[in-house]
Amino acid sequence: MRPKSRPKPVRTKTVRSALVAAATALAVGLLPAASAAAHPGPGPDPRPGADRVTVGDRTYIADERGRATQWRGFNLADKGHRGAEAFTGIQERDLREMAQRGFNLGRLAFHWDDLEPRPGQFERGYLAKMRRIMDWADKYGIKIMLDAHQDVYGPYFGGHRGAPAWTTRDDGLPYQANPDDWFSEYFQPSVQAAFDHLYSDRDLRAAHARMWVTVAAALGRHPALLGYDLMNEPFAKFAPDEDLPTAAARFESGQLTEMWNRLADAVRLVDRRSWIFVEPTVIVGLGVPTALGPIDDPHAAYAPHFYETAMEGGADYDPDGTFIQAYEAAITDYPARNRMPVIVGEWGPPDPTLPNMRTFFTRMTAAMDRFSTGWTNWQWCRGGGYCTLTADGKLKTNHDLLVQPYARATAGNPTAHGYDPATRTYTLAFTTRAGTSGPTEIAVPRDVYPNGYRVAVDGRKAHWDSRGQTVRVTTDGRPGTAYTVTITPR
Numbered sequence: 001m002r003p004k005s006r007p008k009p010v011r012t013k014t015v016r017s018a019l020v021a022a023a024t025a026l027a028v029g030l031l032p033a034a035s036a037a038a039h040p041g042p043g044p045d046p047r048p049g050a051d052r053v054t055v056g057d058r059t060y061i062a063d064e065r066g067r068a069t070q071w072r073g074f075n076l077a078d079k080g081h082r083g084a085e086a087f088t089g090i091q092e093r094d095l096r097e098m099a100q101r102g103f104n105l106g107r108l109a110f111h112w113d114d115l116e117p118r119p120g121q122f123e124r125g126y127l128a129k130m131r132r133i134m135d136w137a138d139k140y141g142i143k144i145m146l147d148a149h150q151d152v153y154g155p156y157f158g159g160h161r162g163a164p165a166w167t168t169r170d171d172g173l174p175y176q177a178n179p180d181d182w183f184s185e186y187f188q189p190s191v192q193a194a195f196d197h198l199y200s201d202r203d204l205r206a207a208h209a210r211m212w213v214t215v216a217a218a219l220g221r222h223p224a225l226l227g228y229d230l231m232n233e234p235f236a237k238f239a240p241d242e243d244l245p246t247a248a249a250r251f252e253s254g255q256l257t258e259m260w261n262r263l264a265d266a267v268r269l270v271d272r273r274s275w276i277f278v279e280p281t282v283i284v285g286l287g288v289p290t291a292l293g294p295i296d297d298p299h300a301a302y303a304p305h306f307y308e309t310a311m312e313g314g315a316d317y318d319p320d321g322t323f324i325q326a327y328e329a330a331i332t333d334y335p336a337r338n339r340m341p342v343i344v345g346e347w348g349p350p351d352p353t354l355p356n357m358r359t360f361f362t363r364m365t366a367a368m369d370r371f372s373t374g375w376t377n378w379q380w381c382r383g384g385g386y387c388t389l390t391a392d393g394k395l396k397t398n399h400d401l402l403v404q405p406y407a408r409a410t411a412g413n414p415t416a417h418g419y420d421p422a423t424r425t426y427t428l429a430f431t432t433r434a435g436t437s438g439p440t441e442i443a444v445p446r447d448v449y450p451n452g453y454r455v456a457v458d459g460r461k462a463h464w465d466s467r468g469q470t471v472r473v474t475t476d477g478r479p480g481t482a483y484t485v486t487i488t489p490r
Helices: 013-028 092-100 124-139 182-187 189-200 202-219 244-267 282-286 323-331 333-338 357-371
Strands: 052-055 058-061 071-076 105-110 143-148 225-229 275-278 300-302 374-377 406-410 413-420 425-431 440-443 453-458 462-467 470-475 482-489
Touching: 052 413, 071 092, 092 124, 105 124, 105 374, 124 143, 124 202, 143 202, 182 189, 189 202, 189 244, 202 225, 202 244, 244 275, 244 282, 282 323, 300 333, 323 333, 323 357, 357 374, 357 413, 406 413, 406 425, 425 440, 440 482, 453 462, 453 470, 470 482
Parallel strands: 071 105, 071 374, 105 143, 143 225, 225 275, 275 300
Antiparallel strands: 052 058, 406 440, 413 425, 425 482, 440 470, 453 482, 462 470
């Protein structure tokens, strides 16, 4: 968690130039990586204010009181507006209404092509709009992940958003738009060449690092900031006759791991506390474990996406299929080995009204309760497609299942938690741990319990009270004392 203070803005050209020079040197390998020497390793630390809490194979982000945190929320994205109109599709009411339903996290998509339309020319008005959205988030108790969003590299290719056109080097290879299947455009050699140049060319590596230094310097001490998602759904250049799993493994273990560490080091020039979120390739959605290497940063977290290919094409969920089980099996090893918190950055179907979608939402949220510490659904908006809300602001069919109780902060080690939508019963089991302070706080959205709820706490000397949509459980037990909290409708 971030302290609620703001820095004095960096205004001098001398300081800015020094940061840019340092970022450039890091990006092209003239300086050693900074984070390993400057920070302790990623192991758990039980002291109040430690960055994480590891319980078994799962790691939680810890707040300033040492409590294990959980996160629920939505992506906030406006791909349709740019320039002076950028972010007009995101309003204060979006953050207010998310908070009213108990959510505490937003993944805010921004586009490098809007931020830096020409080399070295950063649009301060664009950063100001990002800050305004973060101000709204802070007002309503929501944290923000800043997502450097790209689709099919950027606007050079068919009007997509992402890296600026001036960064695009396609080696003269042809490009053909495919609006009926835009994701297939990633496989065109011209697009793959552009990604490869971004990862390999010294000047583009420096520009990429400079962009992140600029963002972190401007927004790194904002009280709403949770961290930075360094690039949405990174892609790679395929070698001849290479299949998707082979290409993904080669890319993840090499170029992608190197890029995440390099960009993390650039961010650490100006922000040494916020979380760094890294993604695998989308191959994990097929149940293939990632080949990413270690991220040498003490605040590194894992942010995979959770999509199924057939459903992305409009198919209904197959309740007899193995998509969720295969994904869950594939996703757990990497963060467990590296003791990284997991927040699923994107998930959700394009059509929530299909017959099996209620089963899909129930199983997906239960799976993420088992392997992650939070998620952001794609996406909070009004209208058609993936939007959570109808045009008049009501939850779409089956999206009521996204509104669930969860433990925002647990004063100890969570050992089990889950929600049964059929009975509207939430259960949290945890053991107390030395080095924590404050109560356990559980979100209890009014949409789930419109007529109120009952709370039962099993454990030594426990007390609870309710404040709005939050149940606060105070425990007086010694470290290692077990508690179970059960919430049911009245």
